[in-house]
Amino acid sequence: MDLSELLNSPMGQSIVRSVAGQLGMNENEALGVVNMAVPAILAGMTRNVQSPDGAVSLNNALESKHDGSLLDNLSSMLGGHTQELQQDGNGILNHVFGNNLTGIEQGISKKSGISMNKIGPLLAILAPIVMAYLGKQKRQTNTGAGGLGDLLGGLLGGAQQKKSGGIMDILGSALDKDGDGNPLNDILGGFLGGR
Template sequence: MDLSDLLNTATQKSVVDNLSSQLGISSQQTGQAIEVALPVLLGALGRNAQTPQGAQSLDKALESKHDGSLLGNLSAMLGNNSSDLLNDGNGILGHIFGNKKDTVEQGVAQKTGLNTAQIGKLLALLAPIVMAYLGKQKRQKNVSAGGLGDLLGGLLGGSSASSASGTGGIMDTFGGFLDKDGDGDFIDDLAGMFGKK
Protein backbone atom coordinates (compact mmCIF):
# COMPACT_ATOMS: atom_id res chain seq x y z
CA MET A 1 0.00 0.00 0.00
CA ASP A 2 1.32 3.42 -0.93
CA LEU A 3 0.13 6.83 -2.04
CA SER A 4 -0.67 5.56 -5.54
CA ASP A 5 -3.39 3.37 -4.02
CA LEU A 6 -5.20 6.52 -3.01
CA LEU A 7 -4.75 8.11 -6.43
CA ASN A 8 -5.48 5.06 -8.57
CA THR A 9 -8.86 3.99 -7.31
CA ALA A 10 -11.79 2.98 -9.45
CA THR A 11 -13.47 6.28 -8.67
CA GLN A 12 -10.45 8.43 -9.47
CA LYS A 13 -11.68 9.78 -12.81
CA SER A 14 -15.08 10.65 -11.40
CA VAL A 15 -13.50 12.32 -8.37
CA VAL A 16 -11.02 14.30 -10.48
CA ASP A 17 -13.75 15.38 -12.91
CA ASN A 18 -15.99 16.53 -10.06
CA LEU A 19 -13.17 18.43 -8.38
CA SER A 20 -12.14 20.00 -11.69
CA SER A 21 -15.66 21.25 -12.24
CA GLN A 22 -15.86 22.76 -8.76
CA LEU A 23 -12.45 24.42 -9.02
CA GLY A 24 -12.90 25.63 -12.59
CA ILE A 25 -9.69 24.04 -13.86
CA SER A 26 -8.77 21.16 -16.16
CA SER A 27 -8.65 17.55 -15.04
CA GLN A 28 -4.92 17.54 -15.69
CA GLN A 29 -4.38 20.54 -13.41
CA THR A 30 -6.56 18.93 -10.76
CA GLY A 31 -4.66 15.66 -10.93
CA GLN A 32 -1.35 17.48 -10.55
CA ALA A 33 -2.68 19.50 -7.62
CA ILE A 34 -3.94 16.34 -5.92
CA GLU A 35 -0.48 14.79 -6.22
CA VAL A 36 0.95 17.76 -4.30
CA ALA A 37 -1.90 18.09 -1.80
CA LEU A 38 -2.22 14.44 -0.74
CA PRO A 39 1.28 14.07 0.73
CA VAL A 40 0.80 17.32 2.63
CA LEU A 41 -2.47 16.08 4.14
CA LEU A 42 -1.05 12.65 4.93
CA GLY A 43 2.11 14.18 6.33
CA ALA A 44 0.15 16.40 8.70
CA LEU A 45 -2.02 13.50 9.83
CA GLY A 46 1.08 11.40 10.33
CA ARG A 47 2.73 14.09 12.41
CA ASN A 48 -0.36 14.27 14.60
CA ALA A 49 -0.35 10.48 14.98
CA GLN A 50 3.19 10.53 16.41
CA THR A 51 1.91 11.61 19.83
CA PRO A 52 -0.28 9.26 21.90
CA GLN A 53 -2.93 11.96 22.29
CA GLY A 54 -2.93 12.74 18.58
CA ALA A 55 -3.08 9.06 17.64
CA GLN A 56 -6.01 8.49 20.00
CA SER A 57 -7.85 11.49 18.59
CA LEU A 58 -7.31 10.32 15.00
CA ASP A 59 -8.29 6.76 15.93
CA LYS A 60 -11.54 7.99 17.49
CA ALA A 61 -12.39 9.99 14.36
CA LEU A 62 -11.68 6.99 12.12
CA GLU A 63 -13.79 4.72 14.32
CA SER A 64 -16.81 7.00 14.16
CA LYS A 65 -17.46 9.63 11.52
CA HIS A 66 -14.68 8.73 9.08
CA ASP A 67 -15.29 5.00 8.84
CA GLY A 68 -14.86 4.73 5.07
CA SER A 69 -18.54 4.72 4.15
CA LEU A 70 -18.09 8.01 2.29
CA LEU A 71 -16.09 6.22 -0.41
CA GLY A 72 -19.15 4.22 -1.49
CA ASN A 73 -21.07 7.36 -2.37
CA LEU A 74 -18.24 9.73 -3.18
CA SER A 75 -19.30 10.86 -6.65
CA ALA A 76 -22.78 11.76 -5.44
CA MET A 77 -21.38 13.60 -2.43
CA LEU A 78 -19.02 15.61 -4.60
CA GLY A 79 -21.68 16.32 -7.19
CA ASN A 80 -24.74 17.12 -5.12
CA ASN A 81 -23.74 17.75 -1.55
CA SER A 82 -20.25 19.19 -1.61
CA SER A 83 -21.09 21.85 1.00
CA ASP A 84 -21.23 19.11 3.65
CA LEU A 85 -17.87 17.79 2.48
CA LEU A 86 -16.39 21.29 2.51
CA ASN A 87 -17.59 21.97 6.05
CA ASP A 88 -16.24 18.64 7.25
CA GLY A 89 -12.97 19.17 5.38
CA ASN A 90 -12.41 22.64 6.78
CA GLY A 91 -12.88 21.23 10.27
CA ILE A 92 -10.30 18.53 9.55
CA LEU A 93 -7.84 21.06 8.13
CA GLY A 94 -8.23 23.30 11.16
CA HIS A 95 -7.47 20.34 13.40
CA ILE A 96 -4.40 19.03 11.57
CA PHE A 97 -2.87 22.35 10.46
CA GLY A 98 -4.07 24.68 13.21
CA ASN A 99 -2.94 28.27 12.68
CA LYS A 100 -0.62 27.15 9.87
CA LYS A 101 -3.52 26.46 7.49
CA ASP A 102 -2.91 29.65 5.47
CA THR A 103 0.81 28.85 5.20
CA VAL A 104 0.02 25.38 3.88
CA GLU A 105 -2.45 26.73 1.32
CA GLN A 106 0.04 29.32 0.13
CA GLY A 107 2.77 26.72 -0.19
CA VAL A 108 0.64 24.29 -2.17
CA ALA A 109 -0.64 27.14 -4.34
CA GLN A 110 2.93 28.17 -5.21
CA LYS A 111 3.82 24.60 -6.09
CA THR A 112 0.77 24.00 -8.28
CA GLY A 113 0.26 27.42 -9.86
CA LEU A 114 -3.32 27.59 -8.59
CA ASN A 115 -4.60 30.36 -6.34
CA THR A 116 -5.03 29.94 -2.60
CA ALA A 117 -8.84 29.94 -2.84
CA GLN A 118 -8.73 26.99 -5.24
CA ILE A 119 -6.20 25.16 -3.07
CA GLY A 120 -8.20 25.84 0.08
CA LYS A 121 -11.27 24.30 -1.53
CA LEU A 122 -9.28 21.38 -2.94
CA LEU A 123 -7.71 20.58 0.44
CA ALA A 124 -11.08 20.86 2.17
CA LEU A 125 -12.70 18.46 -0.31
CA LEU A 126 -9.78 16.02 -0.19
CA ALA A 127 -9.50 15.89 3.61
CA PRO A 128 -12.71 13.87 4.22
CA ILE A 129 -11.79 11.55 1.33
CA VAL A 130 -8.36 10.93 2.86
CA MET A 131 -9.93 10.34 6.28
CA ALA A 132 -12.48 7.92 4.80
CA TYR A 133 -9.71 6.02 3.01
CA LEU A 134 -7.72 5.82 6.23
CA GLY A 135 -10.80 4.61 8.10
CA LYS A 136 -11.33 1.87 5.53
CA GLN A 137 -7.66 0.82 5.68
CA LYS A 138 -7.72 0.86 9.48
CA ARG A 139 -10.62 -1.58 9.55
CA GLN A 140 -9.33 -3.83 6.77
CA LYS A 141 -5.93 -4.15 8.46
CA ASN A 142 -7.26 -4.09 12.04
CA VAL A 143 -4.95 -1.20 12.96
CA SER A 144 -5.03 0.23 16.49
CA ALA A 145 -4.26 3.83 17.43
CA GLY A 146 -0.62 2.92 17.96
CA GLY A 147 -0.31 1.64 14.40
CA LEU A 148 -1.71 4.69 12.62
CA GLY A 149 1.72 6.26 12.14
CA ASP A 150 2.90 3.21 10.23
CA LEU A 151 -0.35 3.05 8.25
CA LEU A 152 0.17 6.65 7.14
CA GLY A 153 3.84 5.97 6.51
CA GLY A 154 2.85 3.15 4.20
CA LEU A 155 0.61 5.49 2.22
CA LEU A 156 3.54 7.82 1.76
CA GLY A 157 5.82 5.02 0.58
CA GLY A 158 7.38 4.11 3.92
CA SER A 159 7.93 0.48 4.85
CA SER A 160 7.33 -1.37 8.08
CA ALA A 161 11.06 -2.04 8.23
CA SER A 162 11.68 1.66 8.67
CA SER A 163 9.71 1.60 11.90
CA ALA A 164 12.33 -0.61 13.56
CA SER A 165 14.03 2.57 14.70
CA GLY A 166 11.01 3.26 16.89
CA THR A 167 9.46 5.88 14.64
CA GLY A 168 6.74 5.42 12.07
CA GLY A 169 7.67 5.03 8.42
CA ILE A 170 6.21 8.43 7.78
CA MET A 171 8.93 10.06 9.85
CA ASP A 172 11.63 8.50 7.73
CA THR A 173 10.01 9.12 4.38
CA PHE A 174 8.28 12.46 4.80
CA GLY A 175 8.40 14.12 8.21
CA GLY A 176 12.17 14.53 8.23
CA PHE A 177 12.13 15.93 4.73
CA LEU A 178 9.60 18.59 5.62
CA ASP A 179 10.86 19.41 9.10
CA LYS A 180 14.11 20.88 7.82
CA ASP A 181 14.88 22.96 10.89
CA GLY A 182 14.31 20.01 13.22
CA ASP A 183 11.89 21.80 15.52
CA GLY A 184 9.33 19.01 15.33
CA ASP A 185 6.86 21.05 13.29
CA PHE A 186 7.10 20.43 9.57
CA ILE A 187 4.24 22.78 8.71
CA ASP A 188 6.35 25.86 9.36
CA ASP A 189 8.81 24.61 6.73
CA LEU A 190 6.25 24.23 3.96
CA ALA A 191 6.44 27.76 2.63
CA GLY A 192 10.21 27.57 2.34
CA MET A 193 10.07 24.14 0.72
CA PHE A 194 7.61 25.19 -1.92
CA GLY A 195 9.30 28.53 -2.46
CA LYS A 196 12.53 26.85 -3.53
CA LYS A 197 10.93 24.61 -6.13
Protein backbone atom coordinates in the same frame (compact mmCIF):
# COMPACT_ATOMS: atom_id res chain seq x y z
CA MET B 1 -2.55 0.15 -1.37
CA ASP B 2 -0.38 3.22 -1.18
CA LEU B 3 -1.16 6.77 -2.15
CA SER B 4 -0.07 6.56 -5.78
CA GLU B 5 -2.36 3.56 -6.32
CA LEU B 6 -5.28 5.50 -4.83
CA LEU B 7 -4.62 8.57 -6.96
CA ASN B 8 -4.39 6.48 -10.13
CA SER B 9 -7.45 4.37 -9.34
CA PRO B 10 -10.89 4.97 -10.90
CA MET B 11 -11.91 6.57 -7.58
CA GLY B 12 -8.93 8.93 -7.72
CA GLN B 13 -9.74 9.87 -11.31
CA SER B 14 -13.37 10.49 -10.36
CA ILE B 15 -12.25 12.80 -7.54
CA VAL B 16 -10.02 14.75 -9.93
CA ARG B 17 -12.78 15.11 -12.54
CA SER B 18 -15.29 16.26 -9.97
CA VAL B 19 -12.95 18.77 -8.34
CA ALA B 20 -11.89 20.12 -11.72
CA GLY B 21 -15.50 20.65 -12.77
CA GLN B 22 -16.57 22.33 -9.55
CA LEU B 23 -13.60 24.65 -9.21
CA GLY B 24 -13.29 25.57 -12.88
CA MET B 25 -9.91 23.95 -13.47
CA ASN B 26 -8.83 21.63 -16.22
CA GLU B 27 -8.22 18.03 -15.18
CA ASN B 28 -4.43 18.31 -15.45
CA GLU B 29 -4.42 21.31 -13.10
CA ALA B 30 -6.70 19.51 -10.67
CA LEU B 31 -4.58 16.35 -10.83
CA GLY B 32 -1.43 18.35 -10.07
CA VAL B 33 -3.03 19.98 -7.04
CA VAL B 34 -4.56 16.72 -5.78
CA ASN B 35 -1.15 15.03 -6.13
CA MET B 36 0.33 17.71 -3.84
CA ALA B 37 -2.61 18.09 -1.47
CA VAL B 38 -3.24 14.47 -0.52
CA PRO B 39 0.37 13.77 0.61
CA ALA B 40 0.34 17.08 2.52
CA ILE B 41 -2.82 16.05 4.40
CA LEU B 42 -1.40 12.58 5.13
CA ALA B 43 1.92 14.09 6.21
CA GLY B 44 0.15 16.47 8.58
CA MET B 45 -1.78 13.55 10.08
CA THR B 46 1.45 11.57 10.40
CA ARG B 47 2.98 14.43 12.34
CA ASN B 48 -0.07 14.63 14.63
CA VAL B 49 -0.11 10.91 15.49
CA GLN B 50 3.43 11.13 16.87
CA SER B 51 1.85 12.32 20.12
CA PRO B 52 -0.29 9.81 22.03
CA ASP B 53 -3.14 12.34 22.29
CA GLY B 54 -3.00 13.00 18.54
CA ALA B 55 -3.06 9.28 17.78
CA VAL B 56 -6.05 8.67 20.07
CA SER B 57 -7.90 11.67 18.62
CA LEU B 58 -7.38 10.49 15.03
CA ASN B 59 -8.23 6.91 15.98
CA ASN B 60 -11.53 8.04 17.55
CA ALA B 61 -12.43 10.04 14.43
CA LEU B 62 -11.63 7.04 12.21
CA GLU B 63 -13.77 4.73 14.34
CA SER B 64 -16.79 7.00 14.28
CA LYS B 65 -17.53 9.55 11.56
CA HIS B 66 -14.61 8.73 9.24
CA ASP B 67 -14.90 4.94 9.08
CA GLY B 68 -14.66 4.73 5.29
CA SER B 69 -18.38 4.64 4.55
CA LEU B 70 -18.13 7.98 2.70
CA LEU B 71 -16.31 6.14 -0.09
CA ASP B 72 -19.38 3.99 -0.74
CA ASN B 73 -21.41 6.96 -1.97
CA LEU B 74 -18.58 9.28 -2.95
CA SER B 75 -19.86 9.92 -6.45
CA SER B 76 -23.18 11.26 -5.14
CA MET B 77 -21.37 13.38 -2.54
CA LEU B 78 -19.09 14.82 -5.22
CA GLY B 79 -22.08 15.27 -7.49
CA GLY B 80 -24.04 17.58 -5.30
CA HIS B 81 -23.13 17.71 -1.63
CA THR B 82 -19.67 19.21 -1.70
CA GLN B 83 -20.72 21.97 0.70
CA GLU B 84 -21.16 19.30 3.38
CA LEU B 85 -17.80 17.76 2.42
CA GLN B 86 -16.10 21.16 2.54
CA GLN B 87 -17.55 21.99 5.94
CA ASP B 88 -16.30 18.69 7.32
CA GLY B 89 -12.99 19.15 5.53
CA ASN B 90 -12.38 22.61 6.97
CA GLY B 91 -12.70 21.14 10.46
CA ILE B 92 -10.29 18.32 9.61
CA LEU B 93 -7.75 20.70 8.06
CA ASN B 94 -7.85 23.05 11.04
CA HIS B 95 -7.30 20.10 13.35
CA VAL B 96 -4.46 18.67 11.25
CA PHE B 97 -2.62 21.88 10.35
CA GLY B 98 -3.83 24.50 12.85
CA ASN B 99 -2.14 27.84 12.24
CA ASN B 100 -0.06 26.34 9.42
CA LEU B 101 -3.06 25.82 7.12
CA THR B 102 -2.67 29.14 5.31
CA GLY B 103 1.00 28.38 4.71
CA ILE B 104 0.10 24.97 3.27
CA GLU B 105 -2.50 26.57 0.97
CA GLN B 106 -0.04 29.27 -0.13
CA GLY B 107 2.65 26.68 -0.79
CA ILE B 108 0.37 24.53 -2.94
CA SER B 109 -0.88 27.63 -4.74
CA LYS B 110 2.67 28.78 -5.47
CA LYS B 111 3.88 25.37 -6.64
CA SER B 112 0.81 24.64 -8.75
CA GLY B 113 0.12 28.11 -10.12
CA ILE B 114 -3.53 27.73 -9.04
CA SER B 115 -5.07 30.62 -7.11
CA MET B 116 -5.57 30.40 -3.35
CA ASN B 117 -9.34 30.78 -3.71
CA LYS B 118 -9.40 27.36 -5.41
CA ILE B 119 -6.80 25.64 -3.21
CA GLY B 120 -8.76 26.11 0.05
CA PRO B 121 -12.00 24.53 -1.23
CA LEU B 122 -10.04 21.75 -2.97
CA LEU B 123 -8.19 20.85 0.24
CA ALA B 124 -11.49 20.96 2.15
CA ILE B 125 -13.12 18.55 -0.33
CA LEU B 126 -10.14 16.19 -0.20
CA ALA B 127 -9.69 16.04 3.59
CA PRO B 128 -12.83 13.95 4.37
CA ILE B 129 -12.03 11.66 1.43
CA VAL B 130 -8.52 11.11 2.77
CA MET B 131 -9.95 10.47 6.25
CA ALA B 132 -12.49 7.98 4.84
CA TYR B 133 -9.76 6.18 2.90
CA LEU B 134 -7.60 6.04 6.01
CA GLY B 135 -10.58 4.79 8.03
CA LYS B 136 -11.21 2.03 5.51
CA GLN B 137 -7.55 0.98 5.56
CA LYS B 138 -7.59 1.03 9.38
CA ARG B 139 -10.61 -1.30 9.43
CA GLN B 140 -9.14 -3.66 6.84
CA THR B 141 -5.83 -3.92 8.71
CA ASN B 142 -7.41 -3.85 12.20
CA THR B 143 -5.04 -1.06 13.25
CA GLY B 144 -5.32 0.62 16.63
CA ALA B 145 -4.21 4.10 17.69
CA GLY B 146 -0.63 2.94 18.21
CA GLY B 147 -0.32 1.67 14.64
CA LEU B 148 -1.63 4.75 12.83
CA GLY B 149 1.85 6.16 12.20
CA ASP B 150 2.85 2.98 10.38
CA LEU B 151 -0.45 2.88 8.47
CA LEU B 152 0.01 6.49 7.34
CA GLY B 153 3.64 5.79 6.45
CA GLY B 154 2.51 2.87 4.31
CA LEU B 155 0.01 5.06 2.48
CA LEU B 156 2.67 7.66 1.81
CA GLY B 157 4.83 4.88 0.36
CA GLY B 158 6.98 2.35 2.10
CA ALA B 159 10.01 3.59 0.20
CA GLN B 160 9.89 6.81 2.20
CA GLN B 161 10.33 4.82 5.38
CA LYS B 162 13.65 3.18 4.68
CA LYS B 163 16.87 4.92 5.63
CA SER B 164 17.08 7.49 8.40
CA GLY B 165 13.57 7.53 9.79
CA GLY B 166 11.81 8.46 6.57
CA ILE B 167 8.82 10.64 7.00
CA MET B 168 9.67 12.13 10.38
CA ASP B 169 13.02 13.32 9.07
CA ILE B 170 11.14 15.13 6.34
CA LEU B 171 8.57 16.63 8.69
CA GLY B 172 10.91 17.42 11.53
CA SER B 173 9.46 18.84 14.71
CA ALA B 174 7.51 21.51 12.85
CA LEU B 175 5.95 21.76 9.45
CA ASP B 176 8.24 24.54 8.26
CA LYS B 177 11.61 22.97 8.96
CA ASP B 178 13.79 25.45 7.09
CA GLY B 179 11.94 28.53 8.33
CA ASP B 180 11.25 29.88 4.84
CA GLY B 181 7.54 30.43 5.54
CA ASN B 182 6.56 27.65 3.14
CA PRO B 183 5.98 24.43 5.09
CA LEU B 184 4.81 22.65 1.97
CA ASN B 185 8.26 22.24 0.46
CA ASP B 186 9.42 20.60 3.67
CA ILE B 187 6.48 18.21 3.68
CA LEU B 188 6.38 17.39 0.01
CA GLY B 189 10.00 17.58 -1.05
CA GLY B 190 10.61 13.95 -0.12
CA PHE B 191 7.30 12.67 -1.46
CA LEU B 192 7.32 14.37 -4.83
CA GLY B 193 11.01 14.46 -5.57
CA GLY B 194 11.12 18.22 -5.04
CA ARG B 195 8.61 19.02 -7.80
